[in-house]
Amino acid sequence: MDIRKRIYKFPKMGVKAKMIAVTTTSGNRFRSDSVCRVTDDATGQKYPLADYALTPDMAIVDANLVMNMPKSLCAFGGLDAVTHALEAYVSVLANEYSDGQALQALKLLKEYLPASYHEGAKNPVARERVHNAATIAGIAFANAFLGVCPLNGPQAGF
Structure with a gap:
């Protein structure tokens, strides 16, 4: 028997990882929580969805996918990540875990954005570092629970 097969048993496909999120921008938190937004292409209307079934089983956070982002996307995504980290930090449901993550995300964003x-x-x-900070901010946000900014953004045209 191959020694590697004794250490780890490979899972059946489709059983272990049901949803894999691959992030292609730095800023959105959808790879790390149970909330997403769907846009109706015909009307431009954005609909928020929230359900724990939307939480990815696995997230691929690969900075190589964002190396050639345009400046505008970097700016919008970076400010989105700052918003997520700040909101996680001031949430009434914040805790020691979410606070640490939020502060680390803010530190990285301040230094590298x-x-x-x-x-x-x-x-x-x-x-x-910005890509990682956005993910860390999203995790903090998910652990401190949703605030008012992401829900009111679409109504304000964002």
Whole structure:
């Protein structure tokens, strides 16, 4: 018997990972919680959905997928991540875990978002740190529960 097969048994496909989220922007938190937004292409109307069944079983957070994001997407996503981290931190349901994650995300965003915006793919470390910070902010947000900003954003045209 192959030694590797004794250490780990490979799961049957479709049983272990039912939903895999692959993030292609830095800022949205949908890879790390149970909330998503669906847009009706015909009307432009955005509909929020929330259910624990929407929580991904696995998330792929690969900074290589965001290296060539345009500046505008970097800016919007970065501000989205800042909003998620701030809202997680001030949530009435915040806790020691979400606070630590929110503060770490804010620290990374403060340090690396300007370079990620100005230098883009020329500074892969900054792009990676912002991408990670957005994910950390999303996890903090999910653990501190939803606040008013994401729900009111679509009504304000965002």
